Amino acid sequence: MNVTNSVTRLARALVLLTLLVGSAAATAEAATLTASWNANPAGDNITGYKLSYGTSSGNYSTVIDVGNVLSYAVNLGPGTYFFAVQAYNVGGTSPYSTEVQITIDAGAVAITTQPANQTVTVGANGIFAVVASGTPAPTYQWQGI
Numbered sequence: 233m234n235v236t237n238s239v240t241r242l243a244r245a246l247v248l249l250t251l252l253v254g255s256a257a258a259t260a261e262a263a264t265l266t267a268s269w270n271a272n273p274a275g276d277n278i279t280g281y282k283l284s285y286g287t288s289s290g291n292y293s294t295v296i297d298v299g300n301v302l303s304y305a306v307n308l309g310p311g312t313y314f315f316a317v318q319a320y321n322v323g324g325t326s327p328y329s330t331e332v333q334i335t336i337d338a339g340a341v342a343i344t345t346q347p348a349n350q351t352v353t354v355g356a357n358g359i360f361a362v363v364a365s366g367t368p369a370p371t372y373q374w375q376g377i
Contacts (some may be wrong), residue, residue: 268303310338341366
């Protein structure tokens with residue numbers, strides 16, 4: 233099977249990049265990005281995938297052989313990144329997928345101090361505090377449930 237023909241479908245299959253920010257560990261200095269893509273048909277005998285990214289379009293300074301998985305997480309600092317994926321099998325490596333661009337904002341919101349749990353009696357007031365940073369400064373409101 234000719235790898236160029238068999239994995240061309242994958243070369244157009246990078247379908248989703250999701251930025252996961254919101255865990256207490258995420259800060260304005262770094263974020264976890266998960267790249268996901270569609271599998272090639274079983275008949276293509278894909279051995280694995282390579283995730284490539286860099287800071288300028290078409291120039292991928294980092295190439296990660298992720299093996300035969302369909303997603304991979306990377307930790308990145310603020311900036312603009314360009315991603316593409318390639319499939320490979322014993323016949324060779326596919327062309328790059330369609331490139332996907334994502335920007336991680338240097339001013340991303342980070343909760344630096346979480347509110348503490350409290351126990352109060354019915355009718356009494358509870359006092360909660362939180363500290364968050366970001367640009368512009370984040371606003372927040374409490375909501376009872």
